[in-house]
Amino acid sequence: MKDLKKYLTEGLLQFTILLSLVGVRLDFDSYLPPIREIILGSSSAYSQIPFHSLWDTAGGASLHPKCPHLSEGVARRLLHEVRALGGAPVRRTELHAWLLQAAQDQGTAAQSSNSSSSSDISSELQEEPTAEGRNSSKEQQDVETGDVLAYSYLHEQNDTSSLEQDDKKLSQETRREDNVRRSNADCHKSQNSNPCTESSRNSANSPHLLDEFTHLLAETENTLEGMNANTASAQPTSEILQSNSMGELLQDFLSLPALQEISLEDIQPVGNSNSGLNPSSHFHVNFTQAVSQDVSLHEAMLRSDPTLRRNSETSNFQREESFQQSNSSRNPEAFLSESNLTGLFPYVENSIRNLTNQDILSGFDENIFDEINLMSLAIEEGFDPIGVSQLFEADSDSGLSLSSSRSPTLSSTSDSLSTSAGEEGAVGYSGDVESISYDHLEGAVGGCLLEHNKCCRLECRFDSDFCEEPQFEHVHHNHTYSLLPQQLKSGTEQCHLWSAEASKLNRCDRDADKIFSRDERRAKALRIPFSVEEIVGMPVDVFNSLLSKYYLTDVQISVIRDIRRRGKNKVAAQNCRKRKLDAILNLENDVCQLQAQKASLLKEKAQCNKSGRSLTQPEGETCMSDAFEPPVRIYLR
């Protein structure tokens, strides 16, 4: 617990500084007083500060799970900087004041205007929460704890492979942006009022700001490291602190026009800064990762990459447990309250809203939803009509019957699908029918591919004018999903392509059918933003919280509950059978034991009878009782 507190306080200090620089207000005052003792102590003991542990404990489990470790260099820098504050306990406001004072001391006339904006930041940061701030804080506190719980639960499970892939992508992205960042930073330093720089800043996204910030930090890191390493330098430390570029760099960063408007959700991931950068730039690397990877959930969700999103969602299942455990173990007075933590990341809530807004069928009155033609709805909303119809036809238990509302065209289409699937050699199982349109449903979850789906569907209709038979193959095995319409060949050529690939694609579909269950396909078809594992495995309260937080149609909720009920029952049935087998095995074991006991008792009885005869009867006489032994009855229970 003590170590945890140290981790927290030191990590909170660093993160407070970081977020203060980017204009994010944190109420960490209550947790910073012991910082001085910790920071001024042996920093070597905290050379590696796991930020994910900090976030797990502090409740930031909804952030990106890839969290870097802060290097010893960072701790030393902070130690050095905190020492410059004097002996008083370090508080957030003092950190702000120090940072801004350092910036203002180095300010120039040309930067005065920007300094005023920095002063605005200073006053805003140091003042008590304004009315707006209080309202915001209240809103943050009003956010239910269950939101974070549910959300973090959904975003826990994250496999390592996907993280590695993310790292690769981010590394490549970083290499590209690093060059831009360096050029922009140089431009910014040389010509602070350069319109070009100004316009580029305005036009650039937040990653650019972050890159500049990290670049400035990297320069600071290099400067300070050079100061520490170069013992031959005759320049005193205090002078170095005054003359080094730290204050200037802070001034530069704080004076960025867009900084005042920056928020965490504006920060975009710039990837693993370890790649393509100076290896000695711990400061740069770690802070970049800390921001870009930990505080990029909103961005990650808004990008709506199904893979990343799914990984992110699944990653928080495990973290939810740790989060709850940490909640139960921590001192409520010494740690952040959940509501505050929720408030720290309002964009999480917004992200959920934004996400679900893409998923909902907002344009439909849910009261009449069940009465309208779901197939036409599916077409309009990007659902897969065939998949939806077949999935619901195959699943009558959900209480949704589409047979009455299906159009003849779609009905015939579905029939043709079954026929074609059978002609391809597939057994006419219902599972094969369901698997037909799986590829078409791939990636449909989340609504991010809505336009893509529409585009694909248009392709299908366009191509159906050229060939009758293979169009269904195209519908079933939509492997032109990523192709733009202009990239498509003529209908005839496409028809030949489909015919050539038909058998291969059918194999793929059958393989996919083995991998993905019916519920998974249904979830994909209805754009249910949870996986089957999540739906079935999550606790009841989390499940209900998610259903209430996501904008889901009655159909989606019905299917989700259906999936959960069957999944739970499936597990229950498995457990029941296991218990039954165990019971049978136990009974068999009892039978063996009782049989052995019976044999032993019979043997003992025979010995007793023999002994009794020898005692009661003279030798040579026969005992008639030996000729008859009553049967021994064994009652198992």
Place this chain on the structure above:
DNA sequence: GAGCGTTGTCATTTT
């Protein structure tokens, strides 16, 4: 094609 085991699902009962 029958037989058998496994699995999923539903309806019902139990907790």
Place this chain on the structure above:
DNA sequence: CCAAAATGACAACGC
């Protein structure tokens, strides 16, 4: 009383 778990029965499926 309700929800969840447990269980019997049935069907589909694979070998």
